[in-house]
Amino acid sequence: MAVTKVVMPKLSEQMEAGKVIKWLKKEGDRVQSGDILAEVETDKADVEMEAFGSGVLRKILVSAGDKAPVGALIGVIAEEGDDINAVVAQAGGGAPSAAASSAGAKPAMADRPAAVPPQPKSEDHAERTPSPSKGPESPGIRRAQETVAQQPAVTEMAPRPQAPAAADGGRVKASPLARKIAAQSGVDLKLVHGSGPGGRIVRRDVEAAAAAPAAAAAPSAAAPSPALRPVTPTVTGPEYEDVALSTMRAAIAKRMPLSKAPVPHFYVTSEVAMDRAWELREELNGLEGQPKISVNDLVIRTCALTLLHHPGVNASFQGESIRVFHRVHMGIAVALEEGLITPVLRDAHAKTLAQIAVEARDLAERARQRKLRTQELSGATFSISNLGMFDVRDFSAIINPPEGAILAVGSVRKVPVVTDEGLGVGRRMAMTISCDHRVMDGAMGARFLQDVKRLLEEPLRLLV
Amino acid sequence: MAVMTYREALNLALREEMRRDPDVFVIGEEVGLYEGAYKVTQGLLKEFGPKRIVDTPIAESGFTGVGIGAAMVGLRPVVEMMTFNFALLALDQIVNSAAKLNYMSGGQYNVPIVIRGPGGPAHQLAAQHSQSMEVYFYHVPGLKVVRPSTPMDAKGLLKSAIRDDNPVIFIESETLYNVKGEVSEDPDFLVPLGQAAVRREGTDVTVIAYMGMMYRAMEAAEELAKDGISVEIVDPRTLQPLDTETIIRSVRKTHRAVVVEAGAGFAGMGSEIATEITEEAFDDLDAPVARVTGAQAPMPYARSLERLKTPTKEKIADAIRQVCYANGSR
Numbered sequence: 001m002a003v004t005k006v007v008m009p010k011l012s013e014q015m016e017a018g019k020v021i022k023w024l025k026k027e028g029d030r031v032q033s034g035d036i037l038a039e040v041e042t043d044k045a046d047v048e049m050e051a052f053g054s055g056v057l058r059k060i061l062v063s064a065g066d067k068a069p070v071g072a073l074i075g076v077i078a079e080e081g082d083d084i085n086a087v088v089a090q091a092g093g094g095a096p097s098a099a100a101s102s103a104g105a106k107p108a109m110a111d112r113p114a115a116v117p118p119q120p121k122s123e124d125h126a127e128r129t130p131s132p133s134k135g136p137e138s139p140g141i142r143r144a145q146e147t148v149a150q151q152p153a154v155t156e157m158a159p160r161p162q163a164p165a166a167a168d169g170g171r172v173k174a175s176p177l178a179r180k181i182a183a184q185s186g187v188d189l190k191l192v193h194g195s196g197p198g199g200r201i202v203r204r205d206v207e208a209a210a211a212a213p214a215a216a217a218a219p220s221a222a223a224p225s226p227a228l229r230p231v232t233p234t235v236t237g238p239e240y241e242d243v244a245l246s247t248m249r250a251a252i253a254k255r256m257p258l259s260k261a262p263v264p265h266f267y268v269t270s271e272v273a274m275d276r277a278w279e280l281r282e283e284l285n286g287l288e289g290q291p292k293i294s295v296n297d298l299v300i301r302t303c304a305l306t307l308l309h310h311p312g313v314n315a316s317f318q319g320e321s322i323r324v325f326h327r328v329h330m331g332i333a334v335a336l337e338e339g340l341i342t343p344v345l346r347d348a349h350a351k352t353l354a355q356i357a358v359e360a361r362d363l364a365e366r367a368r369q370r371k372l373r374t375q376e377l378s379g380a381t382f383s384i385s386n387l388g389m390f391d392v393r394d395f396s397a398i399i400n401p402p403e404g405a406i407l408a409v410g411s412v413r414k415v416p417v418v419t420d421e422g423l424g425v426g427r428r429m430a431m432t433i434s435c436d437h438r439v440m441d442g443a444m445g446a447r448f449l450q451d452v453k454r455l456l457e458e459p460l461r462l463l464v
Numbered sequence: 465m466a467v468m469t470y471r472e473a474l475n476l477a478l479r480e481e482m483r484r485d486p487d488v489f490v491i492g493e494e495v496g497l498y499e500g501a502y503k504v505t506q507g508l509l510k511e512f513g514p515k516r517i518v519d520t521p522i523a524e525s526g527f528t529g530v531g532i533g534a535a536m537v538g539l540r541p542v543v544e545m546m547t548f549n550f551a552l553l554a555l556d557q558i559v560n561s562a563a564k565l566n567y568m569s570g571g572q573y574n575v576p577i578v579i580r581g582p583g584g585p586a587h588q589l590a591a592q593h594s595q596s597m598e599v600y601f602y603h604v605p606g607l608k609v610v611r612p613s614t615p616m617d618a619k620g621l622l623k624s625a626i627r628d629d630n631p632v633i634f635i636e637s638e639t640l641y642n643v644k645g646e647v648s649e650d651p652d653f654l655v656p657l658g659q660a661a662v663r664r665e666g667t668d669v670t671v672i673a674y675m676g677m678m679y680r681a682m683e684a685a686e687e688l689a690k691d692g693i694s695v696e697i698v699d700p701r702t703l704q705p706l707d708t709e710t711i712i713r714s715v716r717k718t719h720r721a722v723v724v725e726a727g728a729g730f731a732g733m734g735s736e737i738a739t740e741i742t743e744e745a746f747d748d749l750d751a752p753v754a755r756v757t758g759a760q761a762p763m764p765y766a767r768s769l770e771r772l773k774t775p776t777k778e779k780i781a782d783a784i785r786q787v788c789y790a791n792g793s794r
Contacts (some may be wrong), residue, residue, distance in 0.1 A: 177719050177750040196751070196789050203719060203750040204789075 004053025004086050006075035008068045011042045011374045015070055018042050019247060022064045025057045027084075031077060038064075038075075043251030045377065046370045053077045058084050174201035185210040186327070186346060191375040209375070248339040259401050264437040267396045268445040270453050274412045274427040277459040284353070291357040295429070296332075296386045301411055301462050302358050302455045304328040304348035307382055310448040314381050316402040317438045323402075331380030331400060332360055334367040342400060343369045344380045353462060384409060394430035404439040407452075408432045429456075466649050471472035471641040473615040474504045474580075477622040478542065480651045482512050488626055490514040491527055492581075494543030501546045502582060502641055506781060528554035528579065532562050532631075535577040540626060547584030548597040548635050555600065562631040563606030578625045580634035582727055584675055585763055587639070588770060594763035596727025601633040602704040603769035608632045608657055609704040613678045617701055620655025628657060637675050662714065666696035669784050670714040672737050673724035674699050677775060681724055684781040693788055703733060711737060712744045719750040720787040724775050729757030751787040756780050 008018050014443040021039040025031055030053045038049045051057075053270070055077045062074040076084045091282045102391045174182070182189050192209045194201035245253065277298055284293050307314040307328045316323045334341050343363035348356060366372050385397040386409040397408040410430040417426035431452070435445040455461055468476070482488045489512075494501050496509040496519040509517040520527040524545065531541035545551045551558065558579065565573045585594035594635055604610040612618040618636065624633040663678060664685055673681040678699050685695035698714050700706055715721050721741050723734035734755035741753050759773040 175750045176747045180747045202789055 003082055003084055004051070004055065004077040005073055005087060006037060006049075006051070006077060008062075008070050008072050009040065009047075009049060010070040010251045011040070011045070011047050015042050017067050017069045017428055019067045020062050020064050020074065021046060023060055025051075027057055027060050029057050031055065031057050037380055040344075041247055043247050044372065045372050046371075047374065051077060055079050055082075058082075059088060061088070076176050098342065146237065150167030172201065173199060174206075175203065177203050181206045181210070186272070186329075188375060188379045191378070201451075246338050248336070248341070252339050256398055259398050263399050263401060265396075265399060265434050266437050266442060266445070267432050267434055268442060268447045268449055269394055269396075269430060269432040270446075272429045272431065272453045272456045273417075274429045274456065277456050278412065278427050280459045280462075291354050291361075293353055293357045294360075295388060295412055296384070296409070297353060297357045297360055298459065298462065299384060299386065299407070299431075300330055300332065300345065300348055300360060301353050301405060302452050303382065303384060304330055304351075304356075305462070306348050306448060306451045306455055309451065310442050310444070312440050313405050313433075313435070313448045315404045315439050316381070317404060317436055318402070322404075324440055325381040327381070329379050329381045331403065331406075332363060333383060333385035333397075334364045337369060339374070341377070342383055343367050343376050346379070383404070388412060392411065394432055396432045397437055399434050401436075403446070404436045406434050408434065465646045465669070467644055468615060468647050469641065470585070470612075470615045470618045470636070470645070471502065471504055473619040473645075473647045474521045474622055474636065475506055475508070476647070476649075477619040477626075477744055478505065479507060479511065481623055482508070482516060483627045485609075485626075485653065487516065488540045488542065488787075489534075490544060491518040491520060491531055492541045493520055493522055493546050493748060495519060495544050496684045500544065502638065504636075505544065516571060521783055524550050524553040524556055528557040529561070530554055531563075531577050531579070532557055532575055535562075535575045535631075536565065536573045541577050542626060543577060543579045545579060547593060547638075548581050549593050549595055549651065551579065551581070551597060552600070555577075557682030558601070558607070558631070558633070559604050563604045566630070567606060572601075574629045575631045576629045578622070578628075578632045578634050580622070580636065582638045582641070583635040584637050584639075584760070585758075585770075586637070588765060588767060589638075589763075590765040591762035594770075596725065596758070598635055598703055599727055600635070602733075606631065607704060610634045610657065610702050611656075611674045611745045612636070612701060613640070613663075613675050613699050615643060615647045615737075617655050618660070619647050620653055621657065621701065624654045624657050625705060632657070637717050639676050653767050656700070657700065657702045658705040658707055660698050660700045660710040662710065663697040663699050664695065666694035666718065668694045668718055669696065669720040670718045671695055671697045671724060671780070671784065672700060672711055673697065673780075674701065674703075675726070677724040677726055677780075680775065680777045683777045684784060687777070688781055688784055692786075692791060693784060700733075700737075706736070706740070707738045708737075708744065712741065715741050715745045721749075721753045722780070722783045722787055723753065724755060724756045724757070724780055726775065727758050728760045729755050730760055732757060751789065754783045756783045779786065 011018065019041040021041050024036050025038070025039045031054060031382070033051055033054045035051045036048045037051045037057070040047050040049050044294060056079065056316050057075060058078050059076040060074070061076070062072070068074050073088070076087055078084050173194060174189050175196070179189065181187070181203060182192070187209045189201055189206070192201050192205050195205050196202040261358055267339055274295075277295070281293050281298060283293065284290060295428065299331045311324045311326065314325045314328060316325070328349040329346055330345045331342040332345055334343060344365075345351075345356065345359055349431050351359070363372070363376065380400070380403055383397075383400050383403055383406040385406060387395060388409055388411040392410045393413065394410040395408050397406045398408050410433065412429045414425055415428050417428070431444050431449070474609070478490065490505055490508060496504045496514060496517045499506040505517065513754065528543055531543040534541045537600065545554075560786050562575045562577055564573050584595040585596070598609050598611055601607050608625070610621050610625055610632060612621045612634075622634060664682060666685065671681045671685070678697065681695070683695050685697060688695055696714050696718055698711055700711070721738070723737045725733045729735070734757050738753040738755060741749070756775045756779050758775060761773055763773055764770055
C-alpha cells in the first residue's frame with residue numbers, strides 16, 4: 001500500500017527541466033518496478049525512465065511533448081483503491097501548468113488554494129513553473145520517484161522519510177567507504193543514486209554504478225556522410241521563420257556565454273608535421289583485425305599522454321583553488337545535426353590506441369543516436385574538438401567549463417615545406433589550444449603544445 | 465576440558481590460584497562460612513582456612529582499604545563485592561588509592577588487587593541493583609576492567625587478573641552464573657587481559673557486545689542469517705585496556721558496526737568504541753556506527769518497563785538492519 005510519485009528525474013547536472021517524449025504506459029496500466037514508464041528528453045540525451053514502484057499508473061500529469069521542471073510530479077503509481085488526490089494536490093506547485101492542461105486533474109485542482117493564479121498554457125514551463133518547495137532533488141534517476149508509505153512506520157527503526165540528498169545541489173551525501181571506492185573506480189558520485197537513508201550513497205550504489213557495463217560497442221551501420229544536396233533557392237513562401245530551440249540548442253545557447261564571458265580565454269597555435277603519424281596510421285590500418293585508427297585517435301592518445309606530464313593544463317578553476325587532475329578523462333566534441341555534444345572517454349591516458357579508437361567510435365555513434373548515458377557526458381578534464389573533416393586550416397574553440405583547456409584541431413593538409421634538399425611536400429596539421437587564464441599562462445599552454453607536437457612527430461612513442 | 469557453569473569456573477580459578485600462590489587470599493562479605501552470596505567461594509574456607517578466606521562486616525570502604533593495604537605490602541587479595549552496586553561505597557578507595565598509588569609513589573608500590581563480583585542488570589532487581597557498573601571504573605587511569613562472558617573466559621581472565629600487578633575490576637553477572645560451557649582444567653590456562661574474542665564470524669556487520677548483550681546479539685545474528693545478513697560478533701572481554709585492534713580489523717572487513725551495551729548510552733562503552741572506529745577506520749565505514757543501549761533512565765522494577773529500557777534482541781536486530789540498509793530504506 002504505497003503511492004509512488006513519478007517525478008521528472010534530474011539526469012544531468014545542468015538539467016533544470018525535461019520534456020516527456022512519450023509515455024510507454026497509459027493511465028490504468030499495471031506497472032512493475034523496473035518497467036520503462038516513459039522517455040524523457042534532456043538537454044543532452046534521450047533517457048528511458050524506469051518505474052520504482054509497482055501498482056497502477058493512476059495518473060499522468062505531464063503529457064507527451066510537454067516539459068516539466070526537475071522534481072515536478074509527472075505521474076502517480078498506486079493501487080486501485082488508494083486515494084491519490086492528496087498527492088496530486090500537493091504536487092500542484094510542482095507541475096501546475098501540466099495539471100491545468102489535463103482535464104483528468106480536476107479533482108486535484110479543486111483542492112488547491114483558489115489563490116493560485118491560472119498558469120498560461122504552453123510556452124516554456126521550465127521558466128515559469130516554480131520549483132517544488134524542496135528544490136530540485138539531487139542527481140540520480142532512481143531518486144526521481146519517491147515512494148510514500150501511506151501508513152505510519154511500524155517500528156521505531158524504520159527509515160525516516162527520504163529527504164533530498166543534496167537539496168541545494170551541492171554536497172553529495174555518501175558514506176566514507178562509498179567515497180573511497182568511487183575515487184578508486186572513477187565513479188562520479190554526482191551521478192550515483194543513493195539508496196541509503198536520506199539518499200546517502202553507500203557501497204552497493206557505487207559498486208552497481210561501477211559495474212554498469214561500459215556499453216558493448218553496438219556496431220551499427222556507420223551513418224553515411226551527409227551528401228551534398230543541391231540547394232534550390234526558395235522564391236515563394238514567407239520571408240523567414242522562427243524555429244523553436246531544440247533542448248540541445250537551448251542548452252548550448254545558455255552554456256557557451258557562461259564560458260566565454262567569465263572565462264578569460266587565451267589561444268596558442270602550433271603546427272605539426274604529420275608525415276610520420278600519417279604513415280604510421282596507414283600502416284596500422286593496413287593490419288588485419290585491427291580497429292581503424294583515425295587522426296583524432298592519434299591526437300587523443302597524444303594529448304592524454306602529454307597531459308600526464310602537464311598536470312597544470314589538466315586542471316580546473318575552482319574559485320578558491322585549482323583542481324589538478326591526475327587522470328585524463330577526454331571530452332571528445334561530436335557534431336550532430338542539431339548541435340554538439342561532448343562524450344567523455346574515461347582514463348584515456350591508460351588506454352591503447354586500439355582501445356581509444358573503438359571507444360571513441362562507439363561514443364560518437366551513440367552520441368549521434370542520442371543513446372549516451374548521463375555518466376558518459378560529464379567529468380571530462382580536457383577536451384578535443386576536431387574539425388579536420390571539414391578542410392579547416394585552424395580554428396579556436398570555446399572552453400567547456402569547468403575544464404581548463406580545449407584543443408582545436410584542424411585538417412591534415414599537404415603543403416609545400418622546406419627540407420634540407422630544398423622544397424618538398426609535407427603533411428601539416430594546425431592545432432590551437434584555448435586555455436583558461438585563471439588556471440594557466442601562455443607559456444604553460446605553449447610548453448604543452450610543444451610536447452604534443454613532439455610526440456605526434458615521433459609517433460612510434462604512441463605505441464609503447 | 466570439562467563442561468561447567470560460569471560460577472564453577474570462577475571457583476576453580478580462585479582455587480587454582482590460591483593453591484599456586486600462597487599470597488592470594490579472598491576477603492569480603494559472606495565469602496567464608498556462607499560460601500558467598502552467589503556461591504562463587506563455595507568450599508574455599510574448608511580448603512584454605514579462615515586466614516585466606518576472610519569474612520568481613522558490611523563495610524565496603526573498610527575491607528577494600530584492607531585489601532589495598534595488603535596488596536601494597538605484597539599480598540594478592542581478591543576482594544568480593546556482594547554485588548558491584550556496593551562498590552560505590554568503596555569508590556574513593558578504588559579510585560584514589562588502588563588506581564593511583566603506583567603512579568603517586570613513583571612506582572614504589574604496586575597494588576595487585578582484584579575486586580570482583582556480579583554487576584549489570586539482572587531480572588527485576590530495580591534501579592539500585594541493576595546498573596552497569598563498569599562505566600565508573602574504566603574511565604579511571606590505573607584500573608583494568610574485565611567483563612567475562614563465558615565460563616572459559618571467567619576462569620582464564622580471573623586467573624590473569626589475579627596474576628596481574630595492577631588493580632583489576634572484575635565484574636561478573638548474576639544472569640551468567642548458571643551458563644554452562646567448556647572450561648580448560650589446565651591450571652596454567654590463562655586468557656590474557658586486553659584481548660577481544662570473535663564470537664561469530666560474519667561479513668556484513670560487526671557487532672561489539674559483551675556479557676548478556678553478547679548472547680542477545682548472537683540470537684539476533686541467528687535470526688538475521690535467515691535474511692542473508694552475515695553478522696560478526698566481537699566480544700571485547702576486557703574493557704580497559706580495550707582491544708581496538710581486533711574491533712578495527714573486523715570493521716575494516718564488514719564496513720559497518722553496531723555497539724551494544726546494557727547501560728545508558730551517554731558517554732558509555734558504545735560512545736568510546738564508536739569513536740575509536742571513526743578515528744581508525746573512517747574510510748572503511750559504509751554507515752554511521754550505531755549504538756544499542758539502555759535508555760537514559762533508572763532501571764524500572766516493572767517487567768514490561770524493564771524490557772523497554774533494555775536492549776533486546778529485536779532492538780539489536782533492527783539496528784543491524786539499519787546499518788546494513790536492509791530495513792526497507794531502499
